[in-house]
Amino acid sequence: MNALVEADDRLGGHRSLAVTALQGRAHVLELQERNASERVRRALYALAAEFTTIAAWSCIDVRDLDAAQRYLHESATFAGLSQDPPTGMRVWINLAMLAYQRQNWTEQLAAAQAANVTTAARRDPFFGSMGRMRLALAHSSLGDSRAALRALDTAQDALGKATEDDRPRWTAFYGPAELNHLAAIILNHDGESANAEAMAHRALAAIPAEFQRNRALATCQLALAQLRQGEPEQATATATTVFTIMASAPLPGRMRSLIGDFHRDLFRLAPSTTYARDWADRMREEWSRA
Secondary structure (H helix, E strand, C coil): CHHHHHHHHHHCCCHHHHHHHHHHHHHHHHHHCCCCCHHHHHHHHHHHHHHHHHHHHHHHHCCCHHHHHHHHHHHHHHHHHHCCHHHHHHHHHHHHHHHHHCCCHHHHHHHHHHHHCCHHHHHCHHHHHHHHHHHHHHHHHCCCHHHHHHHHHHHHHHHHHCCCCCCCHHHHHCCHHHHHHHHHHHHHHCCCHHHHHHHHHHHHHHCCCCCHHHHHHHHHHHHHHHHHCCCHHHHHHHHHHHHHHCCCCCCCHHHHHHHHHHHHHHHHHCCCCHHHHHHHHHHHHHHCCC
């Protein structure tokens, strides 16, 4: 399980990761057929939910959203049977992320609200912060910047109250760096590009080296913020480093969407510049790796 999470941290979701996760789930469900105590059965259901959620997340990253929806519904069933609060929290967060990718803003909000009333979010400020951050993103998607900023503030406050408890490995991505990265997304969406740039810089200063995919995503937000402040040459130099961070690996679907947004905005603002043409050449080269 940890190897799958670490692979996702480095390069993001990809189809082979989803296949491996589903194979792990099949093995766990085979174990369910044997005689076991109730405690062991709940632990196995939690593990099945974890494997299924990894498969779903991989599908979100490659933008196979129909498959992601199916796996998340299955994962929700396993999480309910497990009665494990962090596992249930993870499913709701992923459902909110999937709704965001589908641009279903009301469903994104509903999933974020559900995450915020889970046992995990009520008991642990760490999970409470994670849920409030998803709520902030949902309000931003709906165009309610005041509610988004309020939720962002409460997410920051809750994270400040979180202790260094033993939590599942999948939670390792979340902390001050990821909160700043997500804040940059909200601020970019709300047109506050200077503040978005500051948040992206803060995120990049603190994202651990092993979170390669998250570092590349935060770099995309930095490039978008710079571009929207009228700094296309600097923004292009920043965006180009995304390919270096990903070490010539194919870009996950979500990242390709962000790069596509940057590409369109760049050629709207500076279509005939040398750096824009160089960027287009590099982008074609990287796209061919998919």
